[in-house]
Amino acid sequence: MAENSSEQGRPLTHFQPEVAYSPEKKGPQTIEIVADPVSGEILKSGDPRDVRLWIEAERSRAEALEQKQPQLEVVRGGLLIPGLVDAHAHPFIYSGLKLHDPIDASQVETKENLIEHLREKAKEKEGGFLVATDLQTGKIRDLTREDLDRVSAENVVVYDPSYHGCVVNTRTLNEARKFSGDYERVARTKLRGEILDDGHLTEDYVYMTWEMIEAAKSVEELARMTKEEFDRSLRRGVTSLHDLELGTYNEVIAYLLLRKEMGDKFPVRRVFVQPRTYGYMQGQMDELRRLGLADQIARGEWGLKLYADGSFGTHTAMVSSPYADGHGRGAPFFTDEQLNGAIRLAREEGLDTAIHAIGDSGIQRALRLARQWRSMDVNADDLKFRIEHFELPTPTGEVMQEVSDLGIWVTPQPNFLLDYVYSDRLGERVKMLCPHREMLGYTDRVMFGTDGMPTSMLFAVWLATHAPEKSQRLNFEQALLASSLTAAQYEGENRGKLVEGQKADIIVADRKLEDILLSSAVVEDPREVPVSAAIDALEKNIQKVYLRGELVHSK
Incomplete structure (x- = not known):
């Protein structure tokens, strides 16, 4: 898809797509583009003939100035669109959760199946937080602290897909209460949400579990x-x-x-x-x-x-x-x-x-x-x-x-x-x-x-x-x-x-x-x-x- 010229001058990339889409225009475009990885900008864009004439003019200019020819990489074919x-x-929040290799609970249909998955994961871990994400609350509505106590005596946290709610076991609940109280005193603020006896946490108390999880790494x-x-x-x-x-x-x-x-x-x-x-x-x-x-x-x-x-x-x-x-x-x-x-x-x-x-x-x-x-x-x-x-x-x-x-x-x-x-x-x-x-x-x-x-x-x-x-x-x-x-x-x-x-x-x-x-x-x-x-x-x-x-x- 790509080729290089033999001269080693200014590096340029010449895109020759079959079709391109740019959001300010309607429909597909037949264009070519020259990009400069040094400045990071598009230097030339438009009708393929005009772009190739521009390249030839750049070569002629370099020759007249006794400079090296542009080092041209040609990228042919395909579809071209701007970077998204x-x-x-939330790259940092989700990366913090991944530090503990979480279970994806999105396909788990019942509470007992979830507990079984968590128990299997607990066998693989040597302490630390046991985390599950994407609990389908439309299917599993009655998960509680006592259920998660059956999984492990270590820290267990199960998040719903919105990350505005989670369920924790007794150990995590007690630690979250203490951590939250300390945080409120230091930050001189009142946390939003709920931290309930059945292990359900919402809003800022969910953030407190993230603080605890990340502090372990x-x-x-x-x-x-x-x-x-x-x-x-x-x-x-x-x-x-x-x-x-x-x-x-x-x-x-x-x-x-x-x-x-x-x-x-x-x-x-x-x-x-x-x-x-x-x-x-x-x-x-x-x-x-x-x-x-x-x-x-x-x-x-x-x-x-x-x-x-x-x-x-x-x-x-x-x-x-x-x-x-x-x-x-x-x-x-x-x-x-x-x-x-x-x-x-x-x-x-x-x-x-x-x-x-x-x-x-x-x-x-x-x-x-x-x-x-x-x-x-x-x-x-x-x-x-x-x-x-x-x-x-x-x-x-x-x-x-x-x-x-x-x-x-x-x-x-x-x-x-x-x-x-x-x-x-x-x-x-x-x-x-x-x-x-x-x-x-x-x-x-x-x-x-x-x-x-x-x-x-x-x-x-x-x-x-x-x-x-x-x-x-x-x-x-x-x-x-x-x-x-x-x-x-x-x-x-x-x-x-x-x-x-x-x-x-x-x-x-x-x-x-x-x-x-x-x-x-x-x-x-x-x-x-x-x-x-x-x-x-x-x-x-x-x-x-x-x-x-x-x-x-x-x-």
Whole structure:
């Protein structure tokens, strides 16, 4: 697919795809591109004849100046698209959990089967935390502390897919209570959520289990594991991302270590922390300076993460009509006083604001806060306000008009169409989830992310273009726009287009990927999607990935 000239001059990459898609244009393009891995930019893009004439002119110029000829690598064939941006990712949180080799409980159907899996895993481990993820709460509803005590006397934690809830055994419950009390005293804050006698923990108390899990390993191990996750992201075609919450202080340290080590190859363009974590960081500045990390806290890169509500998985997402299975209307997270204090802090410190809001009433809380933020006379070009997840924005027309009027950004996850599994608690409302098409009818400030559920931007693009409802379904160019260029515009970066002057973040894929993404099939019921097989069918077609013109993955 590639060849090199014999002269050893300026290195350039000449892409000659069969077809290319750039989100600012409609339909397939017949173009060629020249990228410079030194500057990291696209130097020339356009009609193949014009690009080749430009190359010849560069050769003639070099000859006239008695310079070496450009060292040209030619990449022929296939499909060309911009590198993807995961605008809602959690690489550090998930890497922290992977330190303990968690069990995937997503396919476990019964409580007894789960306990059996956990017992088998316990036999392989020599102490430490026993962790399971993706507990299907729609199938296993009655897991308790006593059940997990039957597994092991060591620490046991089982997380639901939203990571807003977990179940722990007695040892972990007792340690979590002590750890949480100590944390509240040191941080001078009150934790949100519940820690119940039956072993169920929600919200901030879930974070406390992460603190405990990560404390059992070194920060260097966490950094190494996260760097491996960055490499996996590149293989998936994700060339940059936004980390929507560093949940622990160890994650903050690991973030700063990697940012320092990786330099301009560090893929995280925006990072967010809760106000309590931001305050803790400020109190640790002497230590950060001693570690040589304080200068890695770049202004304009950081933001505050707030919560309007919880999740459908734990019945804590705030909804205007009660849950169909009798679990109320959800619960607010952060009081109005805390939210208003946070946006004042964001303005004072020059931080962006991101607020988690899933249910329709939770989204209304987020919009009220956005109005308050706007009334502070902020410069929306310098400081930005974004709503994360934005899963049930009803009534859609009214909500989206306000989003447009306020000039704020929204970051939905097409992968959350898999929440059709919550039809037991949402009923017909599942058909109103993720109305991407209607969103883009009001604003172009729509960025896609994965939330790591699952971590595949190509799957997000595919699900958005094959969604069951017309209101949810996008064409390929719209989905590509929300998965690349829009996030770059949020950042103020020249990325996301296949044009001159843009960063050369580029995916080269087999054209079978085009066939899959542009097929006219519709997913009738997302609950029936074989997720792992679908992701593999998409990602196996990625042939090469370039980051700022440099080849970083080749199949």
